[in-house]
Amino acid sequence: MREDMSGEIVIKMQNIVKEFPGVRALDDVTFDVRKGEIHALCGENGAGKSTLIKILSGLYPYGTYEGSIEVHGQSAKFKGIRDSESEGIGVIYQELSLVPEMSVGENVFLGREPRKFGMVDWEKMMFNTRKVLDELGLNINPRSRIKYLGIGKQQLVEIAKALSLNSNILILDEPTAALTETDVELLMGILKKLKERGVSCIYISHKLDELFQIADRITVLRDGKTIKTHEVNDVDKHTLISEMVGRELTEMFPKVRVEPGEVVFEVKNISAYNPDVEGRKLVDDVSFKVRAGEVLGISGLMGAGRTELLNVIFGAHNGRTEGEIFLNGSKIKNRSPRDAIEAGFGLISEDRKKYGLVLIQSVSKNITLSALKRVVARFFINLNKEHRYSENMVQDLNIKTPNLEVEVNTLSGGNQQKVVIAKSLMTQPKVLFLDEPTRGIDVGAKTEIYQIINKLVAEGVGVIMVSSELPEILGMSDRVMVMREGVKAAEMDIGEATQEKIMYAATGGQ
């Protein structure tokens, strides 16, 4: 039974604008939440959902954004997370913030342990924890250690923690990404119960089926703008998807189509297991082919397994793997990135600062790192040769740097990315994998990177590009493969690919 609480607005965000250098993450977003409702927020990767939540939680404090926020009717100017917490806002992130070695009770009361004569009052802590868990109908022992609970239960403990902080507004960021079906049902049940208690909920997810199960209203974000807020009964999946991707494709991509050659690269039945969770597959039986001079775009939402797929092929996956890889017809076994590079693969990772560059070292040293044997003469590095190679790369790729000796962390994002590409190109790969190649890069550099791709394609290299930017996928690919939850959900020629079709496959539509 649901009390009629519609009407009372607990959160009102108006005309929110948030800018980062070079990009407007949120562009005049208006969004409200009613008391006791579950309001779903959906959109592609990069649509602005996480940014909006970070502003609401106080992670991006007042002053770093434009627009106004009202919580329970009062103007809210959060300076930090504590401020939002004291207003009753609790956020459950995808990466749980629990201490695995500590018990449920200790986690729930972390930082505010009940005291008795200055010492921790354990009985009270466990008693209060028991109370909160009971309210949620959870049968978890407050004394059990977090690390022994499954991820589903851990998430529920996080919710219990938020509730014990007297949160009446819960924000859940992709809550079911790592849950089993049973856990998902448990979660849904608890959310419905909380609703009856008057707790409001912002539910971020791209699993559209779930949204229709649990939400009262659904708001679609796209490219930082609020597209529309729907009552759940007034909308269908088809409309949601259209709104999520319905941008006009005005951007011109410098795509040069090349007549594809023979199959240069093939994978069969690739599977990758989660190294931490027994038996869990991150990539499930994926097979595809790439021909020389062809660009295969791989699309999909977060958690679809795209990066893991690339890592398996490149020999960089930490868990168990299965499947076969063929380069120019011969079977290849990549046990490490070294094997992969030697075989003729190149990988431009998602996070260049974390995986692609040694930031404190010079441009030149970064460029030659994978191919030092090309600048070596009789055991030692020929500095002249190294200089010449680096100089050539800098010119070919138009890397803007005062000279070759500066630390690579002084370069802009786009130029840093070009350094990573240069490093890979020096190994003369036959197949190049790019994971979100233009993320966080200004428009000018983006175009230059597309032109680099064109050049490679013209030279007969096979290019596989993972991207969350649909215009980029549609603009630069010859074929598109869509992944969803580890499996290959769809594959299509560029001629038949549309944003809607891709998003459908990515979210599990028909």
Add this chain to the structure above:
Amino acid sequence: MKKLAIKFDIRTYTMIFALIALWIYFGITEERFIAPQNFSNVFNNMSLVALLAIGMVLIIVAGHIDLSVGSVVGFTGAVTTLLYANYNWSPYMAVCAGLATGMLVGLVQGYITAYLGVPAFIVTLGGLLMFRGATIWVLKGVTVSLPEGWVRGLGVAYLPREFGIALTAIAVISVVVFFIWNRNSRKRYGFVVDSFPVTIAKIIVASAVIIGFVFVLESYKGIPMAFILLLFLALFVGFLVARTPFGRHVFAIGGNKEAAKLSGINVKHRVMMVFVLMGFLSAVAGIVFAAKTGSANPKNGELYELYAIASCVIGGTSMAGGKGTIIGAVVGALLMASLDYGMFYANWENSFQYIAKGLVLIIAVFVDVMSQKDKSD
């Protein structure tokens, strides 16, 4: 920041400045410090720690630590001495056996750290205890004399004057050639170079320093053999660092292990080899230590891991990994040895000497951390 091909950056200049300031201070307050004999002692003494420090640089740069070094010094010195003195091995074979022992120790510790994933701190802490025990055991708790011979000479002999002068001449010529060649090379690539007069000035200063040192040392007994050994090994390791793929790989691993791995570097292998190198250098130091004292004593090498680490850190090696220089480590060892002798002549109490050394270490790291902060602002 103008750099020569030998890494002389601000940090190194700061250290050399500190070193000179220290010398001036002690030189003024303690007459005996200025004497050639003292400089000879300082150079002789620092060679031991420096031998260890140049290996430790790579270990720390790679993101690890080696606490067993002092015990390995004792152990390898004991092995060499015993084989030579008690088992009548030829000195060459005995020395080879000692070096091999050191490398084997490095191989095992390196393998456990790199391939089995046990933290280096724990592995080498275990090594510190085990090899100290092993040293006492093989020596049966007693001191064993190292027979007279060239092995002893490594620790106590001096380079004959003719060789000293020849070496100086080679050094000065190398300096001249290097500066000129480097300048031309950089000019060709369009880098900013010092004007010709400035280059000449630098050559003169560098040559003067070299000649000055040799002169001071020669006016006592000459250049200590231990220092010559250090010089050659430092040049070797320095070359390894600057001009081989191995050196590049180690620094990349320290700078960003994930990126190094994805760039195709065999991280585990490189880390293991860094420990093998450290083992080798520890053995060299172990033999020199026995040579200096004339015997293998169960206590040889005690605490030397700490002095080695301190030298590295004072010399600019970052505990976070990825950053460090060979020349910095050598200057760091020189600084610590100078401090040692200075305090000795100033009759500072033993306790104060320890405290002073610890303080210098903390200040050096503090300066380093502060200068990093400025950079990132």
